[in-house]
Every structure is written in structure tokens, then in C-alpha cells.
Amino acid sequence: MFWKFDLHTTSHIDTLLEKEDVTLTEVMDEEDVLQECKAQNHKLVDFLVRPQYMEDLVTYITQEPSDDVEETIKYKYPNISCELLTSDVGQINDRLGEDECLLMKLYGFLQNESPLNPLLASFFSKVLSILIGRKPEQIVEFLRKREDFVDLMIKHIGTSAIMDLLLRMLTCVEPQQLRQDVLNWLNEEKVIQRLVDMVQPSQDEDRHSNASQSLCEIIRLSRDQMFQVQGCSEPDPLLATLEKQETVEQLLSNIFDKEKNDSAIVSVIQILLTLFETRRPAFEGHLEICPPGMSHPSFSVNQSILEAVRPRLKDFHQLLLEPPKKNIMKTTWGVLDPPVGNTRLNVVRLVASLLQTNTHIINMELINLNTLGVILDMYFKYIWNNFLHLQVEICTAMILAMPPAQSENLKINSDQEPVRESHLINHLFQKCQFIQRILDAWSSNEKAQAEGGRRQGYMGHLTRIANSIVHNSDKGPNGAQIQQLISELTEEDRERWETFISGQLADTNKRNTVDLAFSDYQMQQMTSNFIEQFGFNDEEFADQDDVVDIPFDRISDINFSLNTNESANIALFEACCKEKIQQFEDAGSDEEDIWDEKDVTFAPDAQRRPRSSGSTDSEESTDSEEEDVKRDPFDPNNASSDDRMEVDTGPLWTANFDDIPMDTGSSTSAGWSSPNASPGKAMGFIIPPPSFPRNKCVTANSVVTVMMLSLCDVADSDQWPGDEAAQPASSPGGKAGCSDAEESVTTETVTNGSMKETVSLTVDAKTETAIFKRACGIDLCVLPRFPPPALSDLNPCKAGTLQ
Known part of the structure; x- marks a missing residue:
């Protein structure tokens, strides 16, 4: 528009x-x-x-x-x-x-x-x-x-x-070949060496930062590109130049052989940390997409880098002891002289990355320098620097959890079997007195808190470190070695450790695991109950890109059972029926009948056609759900007003089902008549309002809700035809008020809104039954022509209809 x-x-x-x-x-x-x-x-x-x-x-x-x-x-x-x-x-x-x-x-x-x-x-x-x-x-x-x-x-x-x-x-x-040409051109122009020369004390901080960031991005981009681009076996020349031993040595020489500069040192450490990054495959089979013959440098640290760093470990260790000069820092809790500083914090991060490589020569150099002992001293000295505490926790966790390096010496255990032992763990427990320092720090914190002081800032990380020791001693790859080292402690320290584990540490863990809303156990129980009830599994809550075989129709298998008590509804229905019958008897009442709100519309005779009980679907039959009303009022010409049962001719209750639109019929209420019924006999079926109790008969395509009352007119008598003692002798066949014919069929076309359906009522005098059928030929209800049972026993489904 x-x-x-x-x-x-x-x-x-x-x-x-x-x-x-x-x-x-x-x-x-x-x-x-x-x-x-x-x-x-x-x-x-x-x-x-x-x-x-x-x-x-x-x-x-x-x-x-x-x-x-x-x-x-x-x-x-x-x-x-x-x-x-x-x-x-x-x-x-x-x-x-x-x-x-x-x-x-x-x-x-x-x-x-x-x-x-x-x-x-x-x-x-x-x-x-x-x-x-x-x-x-x-x-x-x-x-x-x-x-x-x-x-x-x-x-x-x-x-x-x-x-x-x-x-x-x-x-x-792009394309890839042009990119490779650009890389070769920049490498020939020695762009890497020129960027390395920018990271030295003679340059300003902006050049340090940007040159360092450029080199870090070149490393990451080059490694990523190697696996994203398939079919290219040519290595990245810039990455190869960066990983050369002489390039790394030049970087280290820029910061150690000249004046110490905090910005330059931090920038070089950032480059080294990027070189030490080890990446894992993003998904299973990632390594197989690499071209044949290509190595996987992004998943391991190049040995040339380690060879260049190892001789400089003593210089990094010295930075921990004598960092670049920093001014005294005043804080809310005291004075820092000197503060930790960015340099020492990054040196600790570098040590953590070196430990992750699990290289024997690097581990032994750190042991000889006692770098771990210096780091632990800083941990307990700077009690409020959580950046430092996190890095120390990472260092200790890796030492405890990593299996011994391949170059570690073999040791014969009690079973006469050679096993490898971690030198770092021995150094941590023996030289650094790891257990004793944890116990002393915990006791010192409790004493300070008892005197009204603050809880130390490292206690959260110290709790995690202690739990890491307990976990790895039980289930870790170095469990036997850790248990042996703990057993070699003095009796006093060993008893303190065991008391600490069972007492203070256990209580702390218990407090830390209490949730505000639900505990882990409660969440697990609720999840388990949900899965048991609905049959879901963990895969159905996973990423749909990873789980491609999840059934989409599981929800259709969920079964619900509703237990309802129909007694109250039945009693209400009986009360309403009695009240209605009383209104029929009160002919002189001036009150308006509540059932006269709508008119009864009967289908034209032209739409009626006899159908046998075994008829099949026709154009007028439907599979939609509906509630139809049938009523055969007694013929007033064949019985006196005193001897007949009056039937309400007010509005009929119908049901509208919007799920299956119909294109036949007119917007009229359904009504029943029996023009073929002979005088003195009739049968009526009344469907009550939807608020009353209903019995459900389930067919293949619909649910037909019916509640029927069997009404049989008795000519000149108040007895029901099933009462043998009260039958007049003159009644043919021994049945008063019933037809002599063997079978009577009545067919009606019921119109309800946009729905139309032809149904038939077959009365069999021989078998004394009435069969109510839909146009599709399915028996809706089969009722015996006996005195009506109690309302609570009226169940058409029990009378032979489909369940």
C-alpha cells in the first residue's frame, strides 16, 4: 500500500x-x-x-x-x-x-x-x-x-x-594466497624484529603497550588461521619468527640488560604469556582437519621458547625480591611498603604458566631458586591482594594435580614397583612447609577474629588450597606421595592437620555449601522427580547444535491422570432435575421459566432419511466433537394429561467445537422428534447442561459427551414396562405401553451452529434395547428398556460403546 x-x-x-x-x-x-x-x-x-x-x-x-x-x-x-x-x-x-x-x-x-x-x-x-x-x-x-x-x-x-x-x-x-604473500612481505621487512625493538625502556609506554599488543594479536591470529584455513600447509612466517629462540632472547634482553622499566617488563611478560598459551580442540576431531604433515604448535609450547626463558628465571626471581621502585602506598587498613606492583603480579602469572608446561628443567630451576617459597611469603604478607592470592592458588593447584614430568626420577615404593615422584610436591611440603603455614595462618586468623579483628583477606583462597590438598591426597595422581609426605610430618603437625580437616575445614565447607533457597541435595531431588515424572533426560536440555537426535514428540507421551469425585456433581444434577420437574407440575406459576431463553428448532423433514444401524460415513457425518440433544415429546393425542410424563421443550444444550470447522448446517439448536412413532410409545434422550456430570465415550476421532435419561411412556398406566407384576393382562407381548413391532428406526439430522450430523435411534422390542448411532455407524449408546437406574449408574460407556 x-x-x-x-x-x-x-x-x-x-x-x-x-x-x-x-x-x-x-x-x-x-x-x-x-x-x-x-x-x-x-x-x-x-x-x-x-x-x-x-x-x-x-x-x-x-x-x-x-x-x-x-x-x-x-x-x-x-x-x-x-x-x-x-x-x-x-x-x-x-x-x-x-x-x-x-x-x-x-x-x-x-x-x-x-x-x-x-x-x-x-x-x-x-x-x-x-x-x-x-x-x-x-x-x-x-x-x-x-x-x-x-x-x-x-x-x-x-x-x-x-x-x-x-x-x-x-x-x-583475501584470497588466502594473497594473504600469504602479505605475510611473507612483512616478514621480509622484519616487522616482528622492529616491533620487538619497540619494547624497551627507551620507548614510551604507548609504544610498549601497542607493540606488545600487536605481537600478542599476531600470535593468536596466526595460530587460529592455521586451523581455520584448510589445505594450506605453508607455515605462518610471522609466527615462526616470533617463536624463534633468538627473538625471545632479544625480548628478555631488552628488559633485563638495561634499566628496569615497569611498563617494558609487563609488556614482555604479556608476550611470553601469549606464547605459553595452550589451546585445546574446540570439538572432537578438530586436529584431523589440519593438513597432513602440519604440526600443532597451538596445542603445545614451543621448546625453543622454554630454552630462551630458562636462563632468565633467576632474573624473574630477582624481580620478586627487588621489583622496580614503587612509592609507598597508603590504604584504608595500613601502609604498603612496597606495594605488590604490576611487575611482581605478572611475574607470578608467568610462573603459573611455566608450571603448566610441566617441564622438568623449568621445575628444577624453580626449585633451586626457591621461587615457590618467595611466592608463598608474598601470599601471606599481602593479605588483601586477591589478584595475587588467585595466582598462588593456581600455582599450588597445578603442582598438586599434575602428574610427574616424564623426566622425573624413578623411586621404588613399598611394593617394589618403580614410580615417579613430583619434585615440586616434595619441595612444597618439605622446603616450603606448606601444611604448617596453612595451619599457622588459620590459627592466626581465628585468634585475630576472636580479639575483634577482621577476617584475613586470603582465607577464602586458603580454604580452597586446603581442600585441594585433601582432594588430591585421596583421588589425585599424586595421592600416595602426598599421603606419604603428610605421614612424615611431626606427630604434633600431623595431629593438628587431622583435627583441622575434620573440624575447622569441615565446618567451613559446610557453611560455604548452604544455599539461601535450596541446597544441592534439594535441587537434585527436584530434578530427579521431574525427570521421573516426565521422562526427560539431560540431552534434551543440551545445545541443539550438539544433540541432533532429540525426539521432538516426547511431549505427546506424557500421560496425565485426574482423579475426580463425581458424587457432588451427581447430587447437584439430581437436585436440579427435581426442581425442574416441580416447575412442570406447577402449571399456574407466573414465574418465567429459565429454560425458555432459546427456541427449539427442528430439522426439516426433507433432511431426514432412514438409516440402518450399520450405515457408513456419509456427506453429513462428521468426526468433530459435539454434544447433541434428542427429545421425543409424548404425543398428547394418545394419552391424557394426567397419565403422561411431561418433557421439557425448552432450549437444548449444545457444544461448539472450534478445532474442526464445518461447512454444512445452519445456526440452529438441535432437536429430536419421532414422526414415525406409533401412539402410546416413545423414547426420549436428554443431554444435560455441560455443568452437570457427563460420561465420555471415546471414538477414534472425537469425544462424545453424553448423559441420557431413558424415558418410556406407559399408556394408561404409571408402571414401567419392565415391572412384570404390574403389567395389564391385555397388554400384547406382556409389555404395557410398548410396540408390537420387532424394530423401529428413527433418523434425524442434527444441526448445531456450523456442524451437521445424521444420527439414528433404533428401538428393538425383541431384545428390549435402544441403539443410538452416529452417521458413521458407531454405536454411541445401547440402553436397555428397563426402569431407569440411578443417575450415578448411567454410564453409556458400560452399555457397549467404544472406550
Whole structure:
């Protein structure tokens, strides 16, 4: 409708561009210029790609605005120019990427002196980045011709936008072969060595940080790319250069052979931590996707890196003892002299990464230096530094849980079997007195709290460390060794440890595991009960991408059973029936009959046609759920008003089922009549209102709700035909008020709203039964023509209908 009536508005830019003397600034002043450009407005794009205007746009993002320009609008046009050039419009990309003059003007920004304007640098980097993505061949060829490109990039590496541009060249160049050419070109230009030279005390912190971050990203991107790109067996030259032993040695030499500089030390440690990163396969079979013959360096630490680091471990150890000078720090709880500092914290992180490699020569060097003892001293000294506490916990947890290194010495146990023992665990328990220090710290904390002091800040981590000892002594790979070391403690320390485990530690664990709402046991019980009831399993709650064979129809198998008490409803129904019968007898009452709210509509005779009890489906039969009403009022011509049972001819109760729409019938209530019934005999079936108790007979496609009353008219008598003692002798067949015919069939078409169905009532005098059938031939109810039973016993399903 929107396009039919052409309700879209026309941009004012179209009108503006029709002017002959329109300027670029006038167009850029329009509010919707960016939207129109991204929508590729032909007039606007044709205007912008004119040589003069393209040059002006590049000038705006590469030259400093004039100082006399108002500050609020100083960078307005440079910003709009950047957005227009990076709107990813093909014509603009083609004109800018293929015009070498424009590229030279853009490239000239790098030739400015440091430091670069950070805002203009971001505009420049954004424009060149999109050109690298859209025109990689042209841009790479252009940059390779510039001999000073790498020098300028390294020169301005302190500007974050330039660092981003360098990383963009490593990730956004496609196809793969072109990317490999770029990597080889940058490696030939010694970009890695130049970045390493930036991380030394003579450079400022911005260069330290950005050069370190660039090297870290190169490592991660190169390792990821090796597994994402299949079919390429050529190694990444930049990563190979970074992992060389001489490169790592140069990094360490920059920080240890010169003046100590906190920023440079931290930056180098960040690079080493990235080199020590060990990654696991994202999913099973990940390693198999690698090309044949390719190693998997991202899943193990290169030995050349460890060889370069090992001789420098003493220097890192010395940093823990004598960090770069820090000013005294005053805190809310006291004075830190000296504070931990970023350097020592990162050295502890480096030790944790080295322990994770589980290399024998590294472990022995740390043992000889007693680095673990110094780290534990820091743990208990700086009681509020949780960053430090976490790293110490990681160190101890890895030592306790890691199996002994392959190069560890063999030892003969009590069973005369050679086993490997961890030298780190022996050092931790014997030299560092791990157990004793934990016990002393715990006692000191309890004493301080008893005197009204604060709980020590490391107690949470100390609890986890103690639990790690208990767990690994029972189930860990070094359990026997840990138990042996504990047994070698002095009797006093061993008793203190056992008392601590069973008492203080157990109580602390109990307090820590209490939930505010439900305990773990309660949650497990509720989950178990839910699964037992509904039959779900854990896989059905997993990620659908990982579990592909989950059945989607399990919900259909859930069975519900409802136990209801019908006695109250039955009593209510009987009371209502009595009340209704009383209303029939009170003929002189002036009160309005509540059953006279609707009229009874009988189906026309033309719609009635006899049907046998065994009939099949017809056009008028339906499978929908419905509640029909049948009533055969007694013929007033065959009996006196005193001798007949009156039947209510008020509105009938029907049911509307919206699930299966019907296209036959009229919007009338269902009614029953028996035009073929002879005088003196009739049978009526009444379906009560839905609020009354109902019995359900289930067929293949529907649920028919029926509650029937068997009404048999007795001619000139108050006795029921089943009462043999009260039968008149003159009654033929011994049955008063019943037909002599063997079988009588009555067929009716019932219309209820949009539903229509033909049903039949067959009265068999011989068997004394009445069969009520749907048009599909299914017996709805088979009732004996005996005196009506109690209402609670009326169950059509028991009378032979389908369950």
C-alpha cells in the first residue's frame, strides 16, 4: 500500500543537486546525506565521485583543520567525509582504490611527524581498512611499492589506529594466497624484529603497550588461521619468527640488560604469556582437519621458547625480591611498603604458566631458586591482594594435580614397583612447609577474629588450597606421595592437620555449601522427580547444535491422570432435575421459566432419511466433537394429561467445537422428534447442561459427551414396562405401553451452529434395547428398556460403546 500510493518522501538532496553552483559543503550540511549515500542515491553518488570532490573528501581526513575554526564544528566535515568514503558504495570504492593520485594523497598522512592526530588517524585507518577489504590486490600492490611503509607503521605504532591498521592487513586480506604473500612481505621487512625493538625502556609506554599488543594479536591470529584455513600447509612466517629462540632472547634482553622499566617488563611478560598459551580442540576431531604433515604448535609450547626463558628465571626471581621502585602506598587498613606492583603480579602469572608446561628443567630451576617459597611469603604478607592470592592458588593447584614430568626420577615404593615422584610436591611440603603455614595462618586468623579483628583477606583462597590438598591426597595422581609426605610430618603437625580437616575445614565447607533457597541435595531431588515424572533426560536440555537426535514428540507421551469425585456433581444434577420437574407440575406459576431463553428448532423433514444401524460415513457425518440433544415429546393425542410424563421443550444444550470447522448446517439448536412413532410409545434422550456430570465415550476421532435419561411412556398406566407384576393382562407381548413391532428406526439430522450430523435411534422390542448411532455407524449408546437406574449408574460407556 505504501508503494502503491507513492507515499515516500523525496530527499531534499535531489533538489539541491539540481542547482548548478552547489558546493560539497552544502551537500555535506544536509542531515540525510549519509543515509542517501548508503542508499546509493544515483545523483548524490555521481556528484561525490567527481575528481575534485573526491580529492576534497580525502583532504578533509588527512589534513589538520584550521585553528581559527570553531571547536564545535572543527571536525564536522572530516567526520562526514570519513563516513561517506566508508559507506561501502561500489563507485566510491572503485574511484578511490583505482586512482593512484588519491591513494598517494591518502598515504601522505603517514608521512606526518609523530604524534599523529588520533582522530584523523582513526579516519585514515578506517578508510584504508575498507579499501583493503574491497580492493585488496590494488591496495597491497600500492603499499608494497612504498619502501617506507613498514618504517612509517612502526614509527607511528604508538597510535592505536595505526596498530589496528597493521592487524587489519593480517586478517582482512583475501584470497588466502594473497594473504600469504602479505605475510611473507612483512616478514621480509622484519616487522616482528622492529616491533620487538619497540619494547624497551627507551620507548614510551604507548609504544610498549601497542607493540606488545600487536605481537600478542599476531600470535593468536596466526595460530587460529592455521586451523581455520584448510589445505594450506605453508607455515605462518610471522609466527615462526616470533617463536624463534633468538627473538625471545632479544625480548628478555631488552628488559633485563638495561634499566628496569615497569611498563617494558609487563609488556614482555604479556608476550611470553601469549606464547605459553595452550589451546585445546574446540570439538572432537578438530586436529584431523589440519593438513597432513602440519604440526600443532597451538596445542603445545614451543621448546625453543622454554630454552630462551630458562636462563632468565633467576632474573624473574630477582624481580620478586627487588621489583622496580614503587612509592609507598597508603590504604584504608595500613601502609604498603612496597606495594605488590604490576611487575611482581605478572611475574607470578608467568610462573603459573611455566608450571603448566610441566617441564622438568623449568621445575628444577624453580626449585633451586626457591621461587615457590618467595611466592608463598608474598601470599601471606599481602593479605588483601586477591589478584595475587588467585595466582598462588593456581600455582599450588597445578603442582598438586599434575602428574610427574616424564623426566622425573624413578623411586621404588613399598611394593617394589618403580614410580615417579613430583619434585615440586616434595619441595612444597618439605622446603616450603606448606601444611604448617596453612595451619599457622588459620590459627592466626581465628585468634585475630576472636580479639575483634577482621577476617584475613586470603582465607577464602586458603580454604580452597586446603581442600585441594585433601582432594588430591585421596583421588589425585599424586595421592600416595602426598599421603606419604603428610605421614612424615611431626606427630604434633600431623595431629593438628587431622583435627583441622575434620573440624575447622569441615565446618567451613559446610557453611560455604548452604544455599539461601535450596541446597544441592534439594535441587537434585527436584530434578530427579521431574525427570521421573516426565521422562526427560539431560540431552534434551543440551545445545541443539550438539544433540541432533532429540525426539521432538516426547511431549505427546506424557500421560496425565485426574482423579475426580463425581458424587457432588451427581447430587447437584439430581437436585436440579427435581426442581425442574416441580416447575412442570406447577402449571399456574407466573414465574418465567429459565429454560425458555432459546427456541427449539427442528430439522426439516426433507433432511431426514432412514438409516440402518450399520450405515457408513456419509456427506453429513462428521468426526468433530459435539454434544447433541434428542427429545421425543409424548404425543398428547394418545394419552391424557394426567397419565403422561411431561418433557421439557425448552432450549437444548449444545457444544461448539472450534478445532474442526464445518461447512454444512445452519445456526440452529438441535432437536429430536419421532414422526414415525406409533401412539402410546416413545423414547426420549436428554443431554444435560455441560455443568452437570457427563460420561465420555471415546471414538477414534472425537469425544462424545453424553448423559441420557431413558424415558418410556406407559399408556394408561404409571408402571414401567419392565415391572412384570404390574403389567395389564391385555397388554400384547406382556409389555404395557410398548410396540408390537420387532424394530423401529428413527433418523434425524442434527444441526448445531456450523456442524451437521445424521444420527439414528433404533428401538428393538425383541431384545428390549435402544441403539443410538452416529452417521458413521458407531454405536454411541445401547440402553436397555428397563426402569431407569440411578443417575450415578448411567454410564453409556458400560452399555457397549467404544472406550
